Amino acid sequence: MIFKPWTEIAIPHEDVLKGTFQQAEFAADLSRVHDGSATAEYLDPVLFFQRTFITEGMRLLLDSVLKRLAAKGGDPVIQLQTAFGGGKTHTMLAVYHLARGLAPASELQGVSPILDAAGITELPKARIAVLDGVHQLDLASKPKSHGPVTVRTLWGELAWQLAGEEGYALVQHADESGTAPGKPALEALLHKAAPCVILIDELVRYMSQFEEGKSLSGGTFDSNLSFIQALTEALKGVPSAILLASLPHSEKEAVSKTGIQALRTLEHYFARVQALWKPVGTEEAFEIVRRRLFSSISDKAAMEAVCREFADFYVENAGSFPQETQESRYYERLIQAYPIHPEVFDRLYEDWSSLDNFQRTRGVLKLMAKVIHRLWRDGSKDALLMPGSLPLYDPETRNEAIYYLPQGWDPVLEKDVDGERAETTRLESADTRFGSVHACRRVARTIFLGSAPSTSEQMVRGVAQERILLGAVQPGQAVGTFKDALRRLGDKLHYLNNGNERYWFDTRPNLRREMEDRRRRFNDCEDVFPLIRERLRESFATNLFLVHPFTPSVDIPDDWSLRLVLLTPEAPYSRTGQNLALDKAAETLRYRGEQPRQKQNRLIFLAADFDALSRLKDQVRSCLAWQSIVSDIKEMHLNLDQFQSREATRGLEAARDALKRMIRETYKWLLVPMQEPKAGGGLSELIWETFQVSASSLNWSQEIEKVLAEEALLINNWSPIHLHRYLKDWFWKNGVEEVKALDFWQKSCQYLYLPRLRDDMVYRNTLAAGAASEDFFGFAYGKEEGKYKGFTLGASTSPILDDSLLLIEPSVARAYVDAERAAKAAAQAQSAPLAVGEDRPAAQAPAGSTSVSQPTSTPVAAKAEKRRFYATVNIEPVGAKLAFANIVEEVLQQFTAKPGVKVSISVEIEAESSEAFDDALQRAVKENCNVLKFSSAEFES
Known part of the structure; x- marks a missing residue:
């Protein structure tokens, strides 16, 4: 069948034909209509209603407005709230033209049936006030002149528009002071202006200017809200006054924080008195668009023929078209939408x-x-x-x-x-x-x-x-x-x-190309490293270590717990190249943030292999890419068939399995710090023991523990003979006969030359195992006036590890036992009972003496009281900061903790160079010495 094309039946408007339409003309502007500067299609009520299709929602609203203006009922407040571009302002313009009454109802297309339904014979002419929040933005801070009257607020502008100078006089004081007028004043204004229509558009935009605590000439945020509340209440008392207000549909349209607050508050105020407004339906949109774009249908019979041909064609080929096309009403949809297909x-x-x-x-x-x-x-x-x-x-x-x-x-x-x-x-x-x-x-x-x-x-x-x-x-x-x-x-x-x-x-x-494209999106620091960190955290199941994956040194506690520090991928270990891992580990070992770290012997490190790192990062990117694809599929962002969905799922599973293997193969270098005593005294520099952890073991944590145990770098069970040796080498010397047991445990956590015990329970077990022997140490819980409290030697016991427990050198402990026994025997002999009639034998006197000898006691030499201490120590320049911190903690704090002890410290620095010190260095050193209040600081030849 030959039928006419739509270009021969439907005639577009002239601006559409010529391509002279403007985007702005599709946006109705209430203020421009009110001040007379809008285009004719919006300004002329006859043209406006010719191009306006009155939807069901608009019909109900206009019915309510007309009844209200005629004092025959209707709603006092109507809130218009739809999505952006939903026709709010267009509906307000319809109300504006009806209320203004510049054209008879008979000339306004579609209006007469509404008047008939409302029982109104002619349009009531009303006074109109238009408050446009965008058009009047500057009113908040800049007063506006209307001849002899200057208004500063929305309520001042409302009063002037409704009733001129007389109306403004009712709210003049409130306008000048920026305070909201009360309900009585607004009710009086509405009675004077009735019948009247108030149209408020973009109110949230206007309110968003009034930030919290900010007062403008237009009032404050609270005063403007109070005005709206009072106005909505006043309208209920004036039968022929009505308010229409538009609000954004969502917080996104409100834009600012203040705007969102205003939107929520205004919704609350309007909700108490508002009437609901039905938005435009999809079927109604057909006619709205057609009226705006097309001026007329030149041949309605040809139009109906085309629509009938389409409807019949769909029925004849029912299996190829949607079910809705088989219904008779689809023909009506074609007619409604013509010349645009539904x-x-x-x-x-x-x-x-x-x-x-x-x-x-x-x-x-x-x-x-x-x-x-x-x-x-x-x-x-x-x-x-x-x-x-x-x-x-x-x-x-x-x-x-x-x-x-x-x-x-x-x-x-x-x-x-x-x-x-x-x-x-x-x-x-x-x-x-x-x-x-x-x-x-x-x-x-x-x-x-x-x-x-x-x-x-x-x-x-x-x-x-x-x-x-x-x-x-x-x-x-x-x-x-x-x-x-x-x-x-x-x-x-x-x-x-x-x-x-x-x-x-x-x-x-396609899906594979999609994965490759997504791989390039992921950033090392923001995406790749966090996933490696998470997988490492999940890989460790151990009660031995506290694990710290990629943790800054300042966030790694300096305490007695054993900690495994997992270094970031930015610090890998290489057997041949630059060892960034050792540098980073050494920095973490020495410092916690900017402070020296004390418990250095509690840290062990695990580093990535330099050569395997790039493969690991590539694998992480693949895993992230597949994860994002699968996530999009689950969230319906990607619509794939079952085969493609399974392919994506399999790709993700394979990527995860490969990632698990790659992490084990990459994070395989165990770095353990230690120091060794030198033959001539002193300690070696920091030594790093490096061990490769097998990636094939079933349990990663157990494999690390196994390596540490086999290399004696972590002690799980310790013989008391080893404790005795360390006590003898490092603690029982230079006249020291006993040491606090807790002191040894704490120092073993601090110093890298001492053994690294798994925890204090290993130490307690060692003490208990050595208690039964006289060869290792004696125990006491303090010492007073040369006497040990709770002394034991060679007796099975489980000593309590606290600050009072002492470990006594074995020979000293045995001598103390012998002395105690002798003293006890002497005391027993002295206090033995006498037979009846027997006198206690007197001490034998010299020959010829007649005096009775009295018992004498052996004089005890007076113990010298030591009241002064001094010491000198040489510190290596490298590591001086940490060494001085140890001196403060181990020596100075012993004195400063006791009341009444005066401590003075002098620091002597001597630097000598084979070449002359340059001026910059001299100047910097002198300035720093002055700031640090050195008593003397000089350079000399």
């Missing part, structure tokens, strides 16, 4: 309007205006303007479409969808069966319209074959040709994906 509206309103910056009705108008202009200029012969008709080869249309999409769609359209260099054009040129009906391009355009706006709200991605055919095929064309074209595109196009019999374009060519 599928275009469905895709734009259901899919594209879900994009953040696509403004529902306004966005549809902008896009379709460009489409219509280009197709009209090209002389389109399509029966309807369908998804397959979109001229995506046109730069302006293409730019308008991809403006709402993420980056990367330009090459998709240019290579796969439309244009001279597109694959679709090449396929049509090579096959006349496709080229005669533009099958490839029409199919590709339809898929693009239905799949491009991929968002998190979409549960299923892609376009089913039946909807692709619905958007591409016209009556009289072979459906099979378009099915073949779809299959050909599936084989040839680079960016076309398919799964579960659905098709979609994506900026990503």
